[in-house]
Amino acid sequence: MHSIEKKYFKSVIPKVSGIIKKDFNLASLTWFKVGGKAEIFFIPKNKEDLINFLKKIDKDAPLKILGAGSNILVRDGGIRGVTISLVKSFSNISYLNNQKVYVGAGVNCIKLSRESASKSLEGLEFLSGIPGTVGGAIKMNAGAYGYETSDVLEKIVTVDRYGEIKEYDKEDLKMSYRKNSLNKNQIIIQALFKCKKGKKYIIQNNIKEFKKRREETQPIKLKTSGSTxxxxxxxxxxxxxxxxxxxxxxxxxxxxxxxxxxxxxxxxxxxxxxxxxxxxxxxxxxxxxxxxxxxxxxxxxxxxxxxxxxxxx
Ligand SMILES: Cc1cc2nc3c(=O)[nH]c(=O)nc-3n(C[C@H](O)[C@H](O)[C@H](O)COP(=O)(O)OP(=O)(O)OC[C@H]3O[C@@H](n4cnc5c(N)ncnc54)[C@H](O)[C@@H]3O)c2cc1C
Missing domain, CATH: 3.90.78.10 (UDP-N-acetylenolpyruvoylglucosamine reductase, C-terminal domain)
Structure with a gap:
């Protein structure tokens, strides 16, 4: 391809139904409250919008996923290419039979934990103090007090950078301490968790206990990203x-x-x-x-x- 054509080709940002912001300040979206801007910040309206965007965008364009920004340090010069946020649109929580919970990747873990507790579902208590999204928790295999995301995860749905949807069982992800085998271009959009039926007051008491321990030992109200x-x-x-x-x-x-x-x-x-x-x-x-x-x-x-x-x- 001729170099001018190639340059022009790269400039195309697909039309979307969601929101595109250019040179968008990311500091307020991270817990550290530092860092530069995203060249393109994209909030897809829904799954179809995300897929359409990924199918059309230049395959060399750098892509990054931002969850709740609670485990991320964005450098001062900002992020080249596209930064995608699922926080607003992938926010569904469905309670299925057999104590299974189907969750959008943009759902906040604290909300998920508290809501499941109120439905007497046991297993997600440890997430009650982890201020990230479900997508971030899976990517990081976030954990606390002896529990990890992999303990309760059953399946995930991802979209890759070609806009292809794939499903993975937990076993496919080879999850270990703060790690899994997903590559950086796979965007987690949904997850299925398997809980147990429990006693609401016990589950809620456990959450209270975790909260107390955390408040005593961690600066959770400050601008931090948790364990460095x-x-x-x-x-x-x-x-x-x-x-x-x-x-x-x-x-x-x-x-x-x-x-x-x-x-x-x-x-x-x-x-x-x-x-x-x-x-x-x-x-x-x-x-x-x-x-x-x-x-x-x-x-x-x-x-x-x-x-x-x-x-x-
Ligand atoms: C006060 C405080 C306490 C914390 N305590 C704990 C703790 O007890 N245990 C613990 O494990 N962590 C803890 N953390 C760290 C953090 O909350 C977790 O790592 C959390 O899971 C990150 O989620 P996030 O949505 O904020 O991800 P981000 O910080 O936004 O991103 C983290 C990584 O996940 C990727 N990512 C995010 N969403 C997706 C997605 N949908 N698809 C693919 N990749 C994605 C990002 O690209 C990035 O690589 C704490 C942080 C704070 C600020």
């Missing part, structure tokens, strides 16, 4: 961070939480760079002290300097 690093095998990341003398570390407007050493907090004026630099400093200090390399649990996306445009205006 994965726990290495048989040792907690927060212990390594604390024992490496990182408890009071700061970089610009970012600092290590005084309540939980594995949480980094934006004190209000941080740049994404401050958070990333602080994380890197922690990694080097822990490595020096213990010889253990911490791995990021939070996903760092985007570019340090303003993204190079993919689409023409």
């Amino acid at each position: 690093f994965k726990n290495p095998i048989q040792i907690k990341a927060w212990k390594l961070i604390k024992q490496s003398g990182c408890s009071n570390l700061k970089k610009g407007g970012a600092e290590v939480s005084s309540l939980h050493s594995n949480f980094l907090v934006n004190q209000g004026v941080a740049k994404a760079k401050d958070v990333e630099d602080l994380g890197k400093l922690i990694i080097s200090k822990v490595k020096k002290k213990f010889g253990i390399k911490l791995n990021w649990e939070i996903k760092i996306i985007g570019t340090k300097n303003k993204y190079r445009k993919y689409f023409n205006d």
Whole structure:
């Protein structure tokens, strides 16, 4: 293809029924409240709109999925290409027979957990303190207090970047600690969870207990993304961070939480760079002290300097 034609071809953003925003500020959509803009921010109206968009968009266009932004650090230069959000439109919850729950990927985990509890469904209590979406929880295999998303998940439905729908059983996903085998271009749109029938007051009491424990040990009301690093095998990341003398570390407007050493907090004026630099400093200090390399649990996306445009205006 001639280079001018190719450039023109790349500039086409398909017509959609949902919302397209250009150069859209993402900071308010992430828990850290830092970071740059999305070149194209797309909120599909529904499944058909998403599929149509994916079928028509240039197959080289970079694509990113943003859930509730509770495990993501968007760099200051923003995100080239398209960032897709399912939060508004994939928000259905259906309670099926046999204690199964069919949920849209944009549903908030806290809402799902509380609503299922009110229907005496047991199994989703651990999600009551995880402020992400169902899609994010599956992608991350989010977990707390000894439970993981994979414990209750049965199936998912995805759309790939060609707009093809696929279904996966949990076993296909090879889920382990904060991990699964889905590739980065698979967008989770629906999930099926298997709960058990329980006693409402016990389920709701468990949720209260989890909430209390969390409030005592985590800075959940601050601008943070939860645990920054994965726990290495048989040792907690927060212990390594604390024992490496990182408890009071700061970089610009970012600092290590005084309540939980594995949480980094934006004190209000941080740049994404401050958070990333602080994380890197922690990694080097822990490595020096213990010889253990911490791995990021939070996903760092985007570019340090303003993204190079993919689409023409
Ligand atoms: C106060 C606080 C407490 C937390 N506590 C916990 C905890 O106890 N346990 C825990 O595991 N985590 C915890 N987290 C981290 C976070 O809430 C989870 O990782 C959550 O599952 C992320 O979901 P999200 O929708 O915010 O995803 P995002 O942060 O928006 O994205 C995370 C990753 O998932 C991908 N993704 C999101 N949606 C989809 C989709 N539909 N299809 C494909 N990929 C998708 C993104 O592309 C990205 O790679 C906490 C965070 C905070 C701020």
